[in-house]
Amino acid sequence: MGVNMKTKKMNSNQMLMTILKGRTFIVLIILVVFFSIVKDNFLDPSTMTMIAKHVALYGILALGMTFVIITGGIDLSVGSVVGLIGMLAGGLIQEGLTLKFAGVTLYFSVPMIILFMLIIGALIGWINGMIITKLNVAPFIATLGTMYICRGFANLRSGGATFPNIAGHEGLGNTGFKVLGSNIAGVPAGVYVFAALAVISVVLLKKMPFGWYVLGVGGNEKSARLSGIKADKIKILVYMISGFCAAWVGMINTAQLSAAHPASGDGWEMNAIAATVLGGTSMAGGSGTILGTVVGAFVIGVINDGMTMCGVSEFWQKVIRGLVIILAVVIDQTQRNLQAKMALQARNENK
Numbered sequence: 001m002g003v004n005m006k007t008k009k010m011n012s013n014q015m016l017m018t019i020l021k022g023r024t025f026i027v028l029i030i031l032v033v034f035f036s037i038v039k040d041n042f043l044d045p046s047t048m049t050m051i052a053k054h055v056a057l058y059g060i061l062a063l064g065m066t067f068v069i070i071t072g073g074i075d076l077s078v079g080s081v082v083g084l085i086g087m088l089a090g091g092l093i094q095e096g097l098t099l100k101f102a103g104v105t106l107y108f109s110v111p112m113i114i115l116f117m118l119i120i121g122a123l124i125g126w127i128n129g130m131i132i133t134k135l136n137v138a139p140f141i142a143t144l145g146t147m148y149i150c151r152g153f154a155n156l157r158s159g160g161a162t163f164p165n166i167a168g169h170e171g172l173g174n175t176g177f178k179v180l181g182s183n184i185a186g187v188p189a190g191v192y193v194f195a196a197l198a199v200i201s202v203v204l205l206k207k208m209p210f211g212w213y214v215l216g217v218g219g220n221e222k223s224a225r226l227s228g229i230k231a232d233k234i235k236i237l238v239y240m241i242s243g244f245c246a247a248w249v250g251m252i253n254t255a256q257l258s259a260a261h262p263a264s265g266d267g268w269e270m271n272a273i274a275a276t277v278l279g280g281t282s283m284a285g286g287s288g289t290i291l292g293t294v295v296g297a298f299v300i301g302v303i304n305d306g307m308t309m310c311g312v313s314e315f316w317q318k319v320i321r322g323l324v325i326i327l328a329v330v331i332d333q334t335q336r337n338l339q340a341k342m343a344l345q346a347r348n349e350n351k
Contacts, residue, residue, distance in 0.1 A: 023331060024278050024295045031299065035306040042309065049188060051305045053256060056190035057249050059297030061272035062279070063194075063201045064125075064245030066293045067238040069276055070205075071218045072285030073132065073139035075239060078246040078272055080150035081124055082265025085117050085250025087154045090163035090260025092116070093174050107172040110179075114251060121247025122240045124150065129236030147269070154262040163260040181255030190252040197245065201290045214238060218285030274321060275300045277328040282336065300324075 036042045061078050068075045096107040108116070124146065131142040168175035180189050205211035216224040217231045225231050249268075254260045279296030281288030303324070307317050 024280065024292055024299060027278075028295055028299050028302065031302045031306065035302065035309070039306070039309050042306065047305075047309070049183070049186075051301050052191050053188045054305060055297050055301035056188060056194040057253055058268070058271045058275055058300050059194045059294060060190070060197055060245050060249050060252075061268060062275035062293045062297050063197055063290065064238075064242030065269075065272040065276045066201070066279070066281050066288050066290060067205070067214055068139075068242050069218075069273075069281050069283060070214050070285055070288045071235055071238050072221070073235065073238070074143060074273070075125075075128065075242045076140065076143040076269050077124065077128060077146040077150055078242060078249075079265040079268040079270075080147045080154065081121055081243060081246035082250040082253060082268060083262050084124075084150040084154040084157075085121055085247045086254035086260040086264045087157040087163070087262050088120065089113055089117050089177070089251055089254055090166050091157055093166045093168050093177055094163045096172070096174075107169075107174050109173055110168070110176040113174070113177065114180075117247045117251055118244055121243040121245075121250070123243070124246075125240035125243025126236060128243070129239035132239070133232040133235050151262070151266075158262065160262060162262075166254060166258060166260060177251075178255050178258060180252050181258065188256075190256070193248055193252065197248070198290055198294055205288075205290055210234075210237070215286060218287070220286070270321060270325070271300050271304070274325045274328065277325060277332060280332070282332055283329055284336070 032042075041047055061082075064078065065075060092108055092113050093110075096105040098105045128139075128143055128146055131137050131146075132139050135142075166177055168177060180193075182189055184192065205214065213224070213229050213234045216227070216229055217234050221231050246265075250265065253264055257264070275296035276288070276293050277283060277296070278299055279289065279292030279294070281293065300321075303320070304317065307320065312320075
């Protein structure tokens with residue numbers, strides 16, 4: 001009788017664990033069904049395209065955030081980096097780079113501008129990583145500081161004004177930036193970038209030694225250091241990845257809007273964190289999957305656009321997003337406790 005009870009309890013725990021692991025996908029299905037019932041046009045191609053655009057933006061940010069959170073860190077600066085990169089790219093297209101000492105203004109091609117922006121994004125991530133590892137500043141504080149710095153520079157770039165037209169000029173050879181915000185074969189260009197970065201992220205995390213180092217640092221940094229892993233280097237690299245991803249989002253968002261505004265990306269770090277945690281990446285570090293993050297980005301995109309279509313107030317949307325983050329962390333902790341309990345039971349049975 002006692003053995004049967006134990007077996008049933010183990011089976012129920014295993015079933016609960018399976019549900020917890022697949023929770024993000026289950027929630028996504030429920031949300032799609034719910035909004036398709038509430039709004040008749042929710043599944044229309046135009047609506048799906050709009051959602052895909054937003055999912056790509058949140059998803060790219062979340063990919064970088066996944067690496068950071070797996071190491072036990074956090075990056076609050078990504079939303080501000082989005083705004084800063086947009087302003088820098090828009091400024092280079094519209095005004096060029098003026099060298100006052102030489103009395104000339106340089107205009108760069110779009111590929112060069114994209115390269116410059118990606119380097120700047122990675123550089124901001126490098127600064128975050130250096131502050132955290134070399135100055136021993138907590139990730140929350142370090143990236144909170146750079147969040148304000150980047151937002152400040154975004155406003156200083158134009159005195160708080162918008163660059164309203166980033167079409168460029170054929171005579172200057174800087175046209176074509178809007179392609180990043182266009183549809184290619186009916187699919188937003190940002191989705192292609194998201195897909196490519198997701199594949200690269202999977203390879204990095206699952207197929208390369210770098211991924212094992214990231215997981216090792218997040219799981220137990222002291223043990224990782226003793227095993228020869230250069231923890232500080234890994235931390236700096238993951239913040240560089242996060243900044244690199246934020247730079248892509250800044251450019252894609254600017255191209256979609258056909259304008260650069262210093263307030264762009266405000267609060268998007270919360271969407272990235274929510275998508276990452278919803279996807280199963282533990283805030284405690286040491287575990288996470290790219291596939292989970294991708295599904296988490298879809299959940300956030302569907303929630304945001306679904307609520308907007310239903311006329312939910314922006315204020316209530318913020319409340320709901322906050323609750324989603326808290327709930328995701330609670331569920332993650334429940335899963336971790338259940339895993340520990342099941343592991344303990346397995347060890348006791350093997351004795």
